Amino acid sequence: SAVISQKPSRDICQRGTSLTIQCQVDSQVTMMFWYRQQPGQSLTLIATANQGSEATYESGFVIDKFPISRPNLTFSTLTVSNMSPEDSSIYLCSVEDAAGSSYEQYFGPGTRLTVT
Amino acid sequence: AQKITQTQPGMFVQEKEAVTLDCTYDTSDQSYGLFWYKQPSSGEMIFLIYQGSYDEQNATEGRYSLNFQKARKSANLVISASQLGDSAMYFCALYSSASKIIFGSGTRLSIRP
Numbered sequence: 378s379a380v381i382s383q384k385p386s387r388d389i390c391q392r393g394t395s396l397t398i399q400c401q402v403d404s405q406v407t408m409m410f411w412y413r414q415q416p417g418q419s420l421t422l423i424a425t426a427n428q429g430s431e432a433t434y435e436s437g438f439v440i441d442k443f444p445i446s447r448p449n450l451t452f453s454t455l456t457v458s459n460m461s462p463e464d465s466s467i468y469l470c471s472v473e474d475a476a477g478s479s480y481e482q483y484f485g486p487g488t489r490l491t492v493t
Numbered sequence: 494a495q496k497i498t499q500t501q502p503g504m505f506v507q508e509k510e511a512v513t514l515d516c517t518y519d520t521s522d523q524s525y526g527l528f529w530y531k532q533p534s535s536g537e538m539i540f541l542i543y544q545g546s547y548d549e550q551n552a553t554e555g556r557y558s559l560n561f562q563k564a565r566k567s568a569n570l571v572i573s574a575s576q577l578g579d580s581a582m583y584f585c586a587l588y589s590s591a592s593k594i595i596f597g598s599g600t601r602l603s604i605r606p
Contacts, residue, residue, distance in 0.1 A: 378540075409519055419584060419596045420538070435558075468537050471594075480526050480545065484538035 379404050379472050381485035389491045392461055397456045398488045400470030405450035408473035411443070415466045423468075426453040452465075459493045495520050497587045506575050507605050514570040514600050516585030523548075526579035526588035527568040528553070528560065532599075533581040541583075544568060572602075580604045 380403040400409065409426040411461050414419055424432040430447035447453045457464050471484045496519040498584040506512040518527065544552045545558045552559045560569040572579055585597040 414536075419598050422593055422595070427591070447558070469538060471538075479542055481543055482528065483540055484530075485537070486514060487536045489536060 395458045400453045402451045406472040410471045411455045412469045413466045445478040465492045468476040497597040501600045503601040508605045511573045528586040529570045530584045531581045
């Protein structure tokens with residue numbers, strides 16, 4: 378299975394600032410995703426990070442607020458822009474691992490963001 | 494439209510007992526997959542088990558098994574011989590043809606010693 382790391386693991390930020398979260402995978406993967414988990418909630422997909430093209434955003438998420446980069450098949454970044462306390466969440470990156478008839482999706486350890 | 498439902502917000506189970514976590518789903522896709530993830534208090538999402546819609550046998554991974562009833566659209570997770578370390582949030586998830594996963598609301602499992 379793919380090994381995924383995220384930086385930073387946690388941060389406390391002032392409102393109005395921006396934070397960039399990095400996701401690094403130890404192998405080349407086709408599909409990378411970014412999720413948000415608000416306190417006490419389930420995971421919500423923010424966007425699919427596409428290598429070499431603009432990310433595909435889910436309803437309710439926009440590029441100006443959550444710009445995403447995917448320069449290669451092992452790395453992606455998510456920026457949370459102009460933060461407000463409502464952005465306090467765990468942000469997780471995940472990758473798809475499809476082999477034969479099996480399909481697995483693995484998650485990074487997450488970035489715990491608190492906005493004050 | 495895709496939908497995944499977990500009706501048990503919380504469960505308490507005695508150590509060493511088996512526990513079943515419920516999950517029902519709805520999808521118009523013929524080909525799909527179902528996952529279970531464990532999320533301890535540390536926040537990481539740990540992949541437990543996967544069941545493809547065309548798999549004829551129920552998936553098993555160690556103490557975890559997935560009771561897949563396609564006609565009922567249910568994919569319950571069974572944990573045998575529960576351990577204190579099993580205490581965590583458990584999420585059921587549906588993988589759709591659009592290569593996206595949607596998650597249920599989760600079940601908080603607490604194991605009593």
